Amino acid sequence: MEHLLQVENLVTQYRTAGGKMPAVRDISFSVNKGETLCIVGESGCGKSATSLSIMGLLPSNGEVTGSIRLKDRELVGISEEQLQNIRGNEVSMIFQEPMTALNPVFNIGFQLREPLMIHRNMSKKEATLVGIDLLKKVGIPNPKEKLKQYPHELSGGMRQRVMIAMALACEPSLLIADEPTTALDVTIQAQILDLIEDLKEQMDMGVVFVTHDMGVVAEIADRVMVMFAGEVVETGDVSSIFNNPKHEYTKKLLAAVPNVDDDTNYWLQEVKQHDRTTATS
Numbered sequence: 086m087e088h089l090l091q092v093e094n095l096v097t098q099y100r101t102a103g104g105k106m107p108a109v110r111d112i113s114f115s116v117n118k119g120e121t122l123c124i125v126g127e128s129g130c131g132k133s134a135t136s137l138s139i140m141g142l143l144p145s146n147g148e149v150t151g152s153i154r155l156k157d158r159e160l161v162g163i164s165e166e167q168l169q170n171i172r173g174n175e176v177s178m179i180f181q182e183p184m185t186a187l188n189p190v191f192n193i194g195f196q197l198r199e200p201l202m203i204h205r206n207m208s209k210k211e212a213t214l215v216g217i218d219l220l221k222k223v224g225i226p227n228p229k230e231k232l233k234q235y236p237h238e239l240s241g242g243m244r245q246r247v248m249i250a251m252a253l254a255c256e257p258s259l260l261i262a263d264e265p266t267t268a269l270d271v272t273i274q275a276q277i278l279d280l281i282e283d284l285k286e287q288m289d290m291g292v293v294f295v296t297h298d299m300g301v302v303a304e305i306a307d308r309v310m311v312m313f314a315g316e317v318v319e320t321g322d323v324s325s326i327f328n329n330p331k332h333e334y335t336k337k338l339l340a341a342v343p344n345v346d347d348d349t350n351y352w353l354q355e356v357k358q359h360d361r362t363t364a365t366s
């Protein structure tokens with residue numbers, strides 16, 4: 086089967102005063118349509134450098150070698166103009182802090198319409214209707230009124246939903262989510278994870294989900310890639326990573342997850358529930 090995303094021998098380095106600093110050291114992985122790959126690992130292991138490399142959004146001191154293929158298109162080395170066309174169209178990203186994606190001086194309606202008018206050549210009227218539809222899709226009440234509001238007038242959870250709506254506006258085939266729920270309280274976090282899962286299924290998207298939280302992994306991953314110091318130490322489907330971790334570092338990550346009581350590992354229950362749902366769907 087042809088992969089949606091195929092990353093081969095990716096090396097990402099940052100130029101610093103002390104020389105080149107490798108953040109990602111020769112990693113390879115793939116993502117299929119309709120699949121969620123979680124990239125997990127401790128702070129500084131290169132998770133964000135990986136996702137920013139795919140998006141072509143590294144800061145100016147970052148550089149990439151290797152191959153990143155989306156469908157049949159090589160992304161490494163293409164021009165900024167070509168990348169801009171792919172971003173928002175073929176691949177979208179959501180971040181931990183929605184204010185990095187939302188512009189405080191424009192209302193929600195303007196920000197939702199803009200990509201639709203630019204990338205999909207819609208009129209203002211058409212884009213407004215699609216914008217209302219998108220807000221409904223991500224579970225925002227009174228979408229028509231919300232279009233007139235500004236980001237600061239919304240709660241954190243609502244802002245996150247708006248950012249997801251914007252990311253989905255052009256129906257990307259790949260969604261990259263970098264710790265999108267870390268700043269939210271657990272109830273809202275669970276709602277946003279469910280939302281991403283539902284939308285992935287409805288739109289048959291591939292999802293790369295970056296997190297350091299094994300609880301989130303248990304809820305959302307189909308496959309898991311564990312990173313340590315810029316390298317991939319283990320990849321596997323979610324049940325094998327939780328039930329039969331091979332690498333010492335993966336075992337440590339799992340051991341750091343709290344048990345609800347002595348006999349029951351809460352996250353393992355989550356994975357089992359996930360397996361049952363997948364088997365019956």
Ligand SMILES: Nc1ncnc2c1ncn2[C@@H]1O[C@H](COP(=O)(O)OP(=O)(O)OP(=O)(O)O)[C@@H](O)[C@H]1O
Nearest residue numbers: 099101106108127128129130131132133134135144
């Ligand atoms: N702009 C930059 N210039 C130089 N080094 C950087 C830059 N951004 C990140 N790094 C370094 O690259 C390495 C990988 O960082 P990265 O942000 O990818 O880690 P991460 O796994 O996403 O961590 P976190 O969970 O804290 O976001 C770290 O050592 C970090 O200090």
